[in-house]
Amino acid sequence: MIKMxxxxxxxxxxDEPVNRDLMEAILSKLGYRVLLAGDGDQALALxxxxxxxxxxxxxxxPGLDGFEVTGKLKENDRTKIxxxxxxxxxxxxxxRVKALEVGADDFLNKPVDPTELKARIRSLLxxxxxxxxxxxxxxxxxxxxxxxxxxxxxxxxxIKSASLEAIYRLSLAxxxxxxxxxxxxxxxxxxxxxxxxxxxxxxxxIEAILYAAPMHDVGKIGIPDHILLKxxxxxxxxxxxxxxxxxxxxxxxEGSDYGxxxxxSVIALTHHERWDGGGYPRGLKGKKIPLAGRIAALADxxxxxxxxxxxxxxxHSLEHTIGAIKMNSGSHFDPEVVDCFVQSQDRxxxxxxxxSDNLPSPDRGAAK
Ligand SMILES: [Fe+2]
Numbered sequence: 001m002i003k004m005x006x007x008x009x010x011x012x013x014x015d016e017p018v019n020r021d022l023m024e025a026i027l028s029k030l031g032y033r034v035l036l037a038g039d040g041d042q043a044l045a046l047x048x049x050x051x052x053x054x055x056x057x058x059x060x061x062p063g064l065d066g067f068e069v070t071g072k073l074k075e076n077d078r079t080k081i082x083x084x085x086x087x088x089x090x091x092x093x094x095x096r097v098k099a100l101e102v103g104a105d106d107f108l109n110k111p112v113d114p115t116e117l118k119a120r121i122r123s124l125l126x127x128x129x130x131x132x133x134x135x136x137x138x139x140x141x142x143x144x145x146x147x148x149x150x151x152x153x154x155x156x157x158x159i160k161s162a163s164l165e166a167i168y169r170l171s172l173a174x175x176x177x178x179x180x181x182x183x184x185x186x187x188x189x190x191x192x193x194x195x196x197x198x199x200x201x202x203x204x205x206i207e208a209i210l211y212a213a214p215m216h217d218v219g220k221i222g223i224p225d226h227i228l229l230k231x232x233x234x235x236x237x238x239x240x241x242x243x244x245x246x247x248x249x250x251x252x253x254e255g256s257d258y259g260x261x262x263x264x265s266v267i268a269l270t271h272h273e274r275w276d277g278g279g280y281p282r283g284l285k286g287k288k289i290p291l292a293g294r295i296a297a298l299a300d301x302x303x304x305x306x307x308x309x310x311x312x313x314x315x316h317s318l319e320h321t322i323g324a325i326k327m328n329s330g331s332h333f334d335p336e337v338v339d340c341f342v343q344s345q346d347r348x349x350x351x352x353x354x355x356s357d358n359l360p361s362p363d364r365g366a367a368k
Contacts, residue, residue: 051082053125212292216300274333298338
């Protein structure tokens with residue numbers, strides 16, 4: 001049910017004190033609160049300040065006239081729903097038309113008949129109460145939608161965050177025997193994301209790369225321990241088996257309904273391909289290697305060169321590694337990916353510091 005204001009506030013603007021007094025007497029008797037203005041500017045200021053429920057406006061006043069005040073109030077989003085009645089001694093049709101044109105809601109002739117005034121005011125206040133109700137309802141609805149949207153976003157962020165953690169932990173499980181660290185998996189994930197951002201890829205693709213890149217080596221779960229964990233160099237036969245971690249990983253993740261898992265399958269298959277065609281398992285060349293695979297190849301290489309792992313000899317400095325990557329631009333790596341990687345150095349350093357292998361790393365076999 002729509003509730004009317006208990007004692008509606010009515011603004012009366014008239015430059016004749018006697019008219020103001022008369023109106024005040026009638027309206028007060030009817031239980032309304034009355035605000036009085038002696039000219040157009042005062043009427044406008046009072047309306048903006050006091051937000052009355054209805055305004056009775058004379059036409060001819062010093063400063064702004066009744067039409068101008070009406071026009072200004074109807075242009076203002078805050079005041080446009082306040083009903084305005086033009087009260088005037090002018091009763092020509094053109095004045096009535098002009099009053100309606102500038103947005104007035106009604107027109108009354110002077111001298112005002114109290115019975116008619118009462119009826120018009122009651123009717124306009126009902127409209128005002130309905131409009132107020134609708135504005136409040138819409139405002140509440142908008143607030144509720146905004147609140148629910150925030151809740152939904154928070155839930156979605158939680159699900160995404162849980163998914164990412166599950167990916168990291170399962171990737172770690174897959175590489176656990178190989179003694180990889182959780183931070184290694186997160187670093188590769190974020191390095192790949194940083195390159196994808198610099199390459200200007202769209203938001204969905206960047207997110208898919210963030211989620212998919214950490215699963216690049218899950219195929220290692222299918223490599224026999226005596227080969228995976230063998231200290232020192234593999235012989236030719238063993239190396240052929242080691243290389244199969246790419247195809248095994250791709251098989252584990254192929255055919256998913258989810259885009260990022262299908263992308264993980266692509267990355268698992270192609271993260272050891274080389275730009276010049278000298279990589280494995282298929283010896284793909286140039287842009288025949290999917291972009292996500294080219295990005296993950298660089299992210300994985302960079303991390304392998306710069307991370308502290310007891311089983312790997314010769315940890316290299318960032319500068320040395322970046323130099324080596326630049327040297328291999330166009331041979332091992334896609335030159336465009338290298339450029340974007342080099343341009344993302346601040347972010348890359350930040351990631352390296354954030355995920356800095358603070359987990360204990362026990363003795364390990366040889367890394368591939
Ligand atoms: Fe690998």
